Amino acid sequence: MAAPTPNPRTNRLGLVLADYKGGKSTLCAGCGHNAVSERIVEAMHEMGVPPERVAKFSGIGCSSKSPAYFLSRSHAFNALHGRMPSVATGALLANRTLVGLGVSGDGDTASIGIGQFVHLMRRNVPMIYVIEDNGVYGLTKGQFSATADVGSTSKSGIANELPPIDTCALAIELGATFVGRSFSGDKRQLLSMLEGAIAHHGTALLDVVSPCVTFNDHEGSTKSYAYMKDHDEPIHEISFVPAFEDIAVEYDPGATLEVTLHDGSRLLLRKLEEGYDPRDKVVAVRRLMESRARGEVLTGVLYVDTAAPSFLDALRLADCPLALLPEREVRPTRAVLDEVMAEMR
Numbered sequence: 001m002a003a004p005t006p007n008p009r010t011n012r013l014g015l016v017l018a019d020y021k022g023g024k025s026t027l028c029a030g031c032g033h034n035a036v037s038e039r040i041v042e043a044m045h046e047m048g049v050p051p052e053r054v055a056k057f058s059g060i061g062c063s064s065k066s067p068a069y070f071l072s073r074s075h076a077f078n079a080l081h082g083r084m085p086s087v088a089t090g091a092l093l094a095n096r097t098l099v100g101l102g103v104s105g106d107g108d109t110a111s112i113g114i115g116q117f118v119h120l121m122r123r124n125v126p127m128i129y130v131i132e133d134n135g136v137y138g139l140t141k142g143q144f145s146a147t148a149d150v151g152s153t154s155k156s157g158i159a160n161e162l163p164p165i166d167t168c169a170l171a172i173e174l175g176a177t178f179v180g181r182s183f184s185g186d187k188r189q190l191l192s193m194l195e196g197a198i199a200h201h202g203t204a205l206l207d208v209v210s211p212c213v214t215f216n217d218h219e220g221s222t223k224s225y226a227y228m229k230d231h232d233e234p235i236h237e238i239s240f241v242p243a244f245e246d247i248a249v250e251y252d253p254g255a256t257l258e259v260t261l262h263d264g265s266r267l268l269l270r271k272l273e274e275g276y277d278p279r280d281k282v283v284a285v286r287r288l289m290e291s292r293a294r295g296e297v298l299t300g301v302l303y304v305d306t307a308a309p310s311f312l313d314a315l316r317l318a319d320c321p322l323a324l325l326p327e328r329e330v331r332p333t334r335a336v337l338d339e340v341m342a343e344m345r
């Protein structure tokens with residue numbers, strides 16, 4: 001007789017991990033964004049968030065496709081390029097009971113969407129904002145984005161000469177109240193940071209270094225994108241994308257770790273030490289700047305402020321979601337309208 005199948009682990013809602021999954025990913029195998037999606041599924045499951053209470057938002061880019069690969073039972077809106085923050089703000093104002101989760105890329109956030117990003121941060125809109133940061137525009141074949149480091153080279157060997165925008169330092173300066181940086185391959189750290197972000201009431205900005213593997217193919221390979229393009233007569237535009245294994249790392253607080261990416265480039269991670277106090281804005285920005293000067297990527301929860309009012313608190317919104325208020329409460333009476341008109345005369 002076959003052994004009984006053990007019950008899959010349920011959370012406080014009686015839901016299993018599968019209840020938080022989405023469609024099958026169409027991103028490149030080994031893309032860091034897939035690992036981020038997996039951590040989002042785990043974090044939402046472990047925190048017992050009802051999937052139907054989550055609203056997913058994204059813009060345009062490979063990263064912005066990823067909400068299709070988690071939380072298929074949640075609300076979702078794929079906005080215009082760089083315009084996710086205003087859509088998310090509107091939706092969360094209309095229904096304050098939703099758990100907002102935005103997923104964007106470094107191009108979507110730090111270039112075309114930078115204007116929207118800064119206003120979301122300064123308003124402290126209660127939502128989780130994940131930047132899947134790979135320093136390139138993956139969807140349009142690997143141009144540098146505004147977060148690429150000086151000296152970083154493209155697939156064609158051109159070195160980036162422009163200084164990067166540090167989205168974490170910017171978010172801290174602007175007023176975000178939970179700011180952290182992680183690496184898609186650091187499962188444990190990213191999961192903990194996502195869980196902290198879910199529990200936070202205010203804007204939680206997580207910049208996740210998430211490597212793009214597609215632009216690592218080399219000229220000598222007969223299965224490379226360049227080779228296929230030179231030796232094929234395409235009947236329509238199609239790209240070959242090599243498959244790479246996910247990169248996973250584990251290292252201790254306070255330690256540095258050098259990670260070799262698929263193309264041989266190296267990422268020097270430094271995890272914040274135990275005892276680091278994330279409540280000091282000035283220290284957080286200084287640590288970011290010092291790490292950058294040493295060529296390191298500082299990871300961990302950099303800054304937290306639990307006392308600042310969220311955008312919804314500042315607007316003194318009614319407890320009842322605006323979207324659910326009955327018409328008799330939102331439509332001014334004739335007498336009130338007459339009074340307003342009289343004041344304007």
Ligand code: SF4
Nearest residue numbers: 028031062138212213
């Ligand atoms: Fe990920 Fe790069 Fe492939 Fe886009 S092109 S799915 S960013 S690996």
